[in-house]
Amino acid sequence: MATAQELLRAQCARFAALDPQLPDGYPVPPGEPLVARTTSGDAVAGIVTRTSNPPGSMQSLWQPSTVFELFPLIGEHSREGMAALLGAWRDWLRSQGAPERDSACSVIWPSRDVQAAKALLDGGFTPLSCLAVRPPTPPCTFTELSGTVTVRRAGPADLDAVVELTLLELEYAALVGSSTYRPDAPQLKRTAAHVRLHSSDPVWLAERGGTPVAVAECGWVDADRPSAGHRLRPGTWAYVNCVSVREHDRGTGVGQRLMTSAHEEFARAGAVGSFLYYNPPNPLSSVFWPRQGYRPLWTTWEVRPATALR
Ligand SMILES: CC(C)(COP(=O)(O)OP(=O)(O)OC[C@H]1O[C@@H](n2cnc3c(N)ncnc32)[C@H](O)[C@@H]1OP(=O)(O)O)[C@@H](O)C(=O)NCCC(=O)NCCS
Missing domain, CATH: 3.40.630 (Aminopeptidase)
Structure with a gap:
């Protein structure tokens, strides 16, 4: 012992x-x-x-x-x-x-x-506060991409790679957010990726030496439609649904490189902006997204477990 x-x-x-x-x-x-x-x-x-x-x-x-x-x-x-x-x-x-x-x-x-x-x-704990640190001279530039990484649009032939990467994101998100890795997650993700890769929704893959190391799975949302829930101002928005970098490659600038391509494409297409959801307890995305220019617009609060609500 x-x-x-x-x-x-x-x-x-x-x-x-x-x-x-x-x-x-x-x-x-x-x-x-x-x-x-x-x-x-x-x-x-x-x-x-x-x-x-x-x-x-x-x-x-x-x-x-x-x-x-x-x-x-x-x-x-x-x-x-x-x-x-x-x-x-x-x-x-x-x-x-x-x-x-x-x-x-x-x-x-x-x-x-x-x-x-x-x-x-x-166990029902909610992340109420955090101690955050700042270096004396914070980086004014982003992490310089190490190694050679190329970014390209994904197509139907990339289904396996896209599914694998989106499952890695789900696995991580399930530890720090509201997602749950259900037994049928691989099949559900496969079906969703199949539909997206056969549509006009933009999906990008980042590759190192020809091996996919990250995905950005995005789509378009017309906020003039009631389905957008009146949470966004009118116009066509880019929706960043899932961004996932392989664990070994995280923190090396791949996510930043991938989102540069995505944001350039969103601007070229005339989107009024882009939006996404992230979990404040996620120690990677809660830093990454604000650095990418995103800021909270709506917050969802939860009591966990439900019996903790008296
Ligand atoms: C969030 C995520 C997409 C960011 O991609 P990434 O390639 O790791 O990000 P980058 O390397 O481009 O930038 C991450 C920043 O955190 C810093 N960082 C330091 N150590 C790090 C680490 N171990 N892991 C991740 N980021 C780290 C980087 O230096 C960089 O700082 P900068 O903004 O000053 O450049 C990626 O970490 C990931 O897939 N996480 C798990 C799944 C997830 O949370 N997805 C997002 C759901 S909303």
Whole structure:
């Protein structure tokens, strides 16, 4: 069985691989110890602290009166370890008589750990705030594309590549948003891609050495039609339905290169603008899209799970 020290060491190594901007250590304060086992039998642990923010304290302005905070020690078992620990925490809380009003459970965790994000979302946690950092001299240019990448319009013969790439996006989005990877997802995506590739909707593939590494699956929406839901100003809009870069090629400028081609084509075609949906908890798209010039117009808020709505 892994000791707390071993779990901490493995966790810090994972943090370092996830995001170079994270600090080296993970300080764990004294508190109530929790232990749990993942479904595959791996032991994980955590420390829970309880903080009171009495009326009149500054802290009471941005935190509830009672805050339970969990400091997970889950090593490499991001998703299953977090899920198991949240289950143990729930049981533990019941025995504590936690106040039903003006209280919170909180976990502060690296944004890029999307496996843990999924466990937290499934546990009913919503991403209420995030600590964001900015380098002293932020990039005024975009990531320079590394290697040779070409972009071309996709056609019916590219069905397999398009389906594979859109499924990769669904897999990722299901960890950090409202999507769900259903068992029939491959077939549904295949049918949708088949229709799109046989229509006038623009789909682009980015290739490295002739191998598809990214897709931008787009379409046109006439906002004068009632089907557009009156959410857009009148005119013809380009709709960016799915953009997906293979995991290995992310962060190397491929997405930026792909969207440059797409945006040029949208402008040439006379679109009044382009629109898309992204999930704020997605640590990649929530950075990528604003950098590409997109800004929120409508926000959908959800309570998860539904039973959390009282
Ligand atoms: C979001 C996504 C399409 C962006 O494409 P990309 O090729 O990774 O993006 P780029 O490399 O062109 O730019 C990403 C930016 O994040 C930075 N970045 C740093 N590390 C990164 C990493 N590990 N992964 C992704 N981006 C990273 C890049 O430096 C770049 O910064 P810049 O804007 O200053 O140039 C791609 O990451 C992806 O497929 N993600 C998973 C699926 C997804 O979320 N799709 C969008 C759904 S709305």
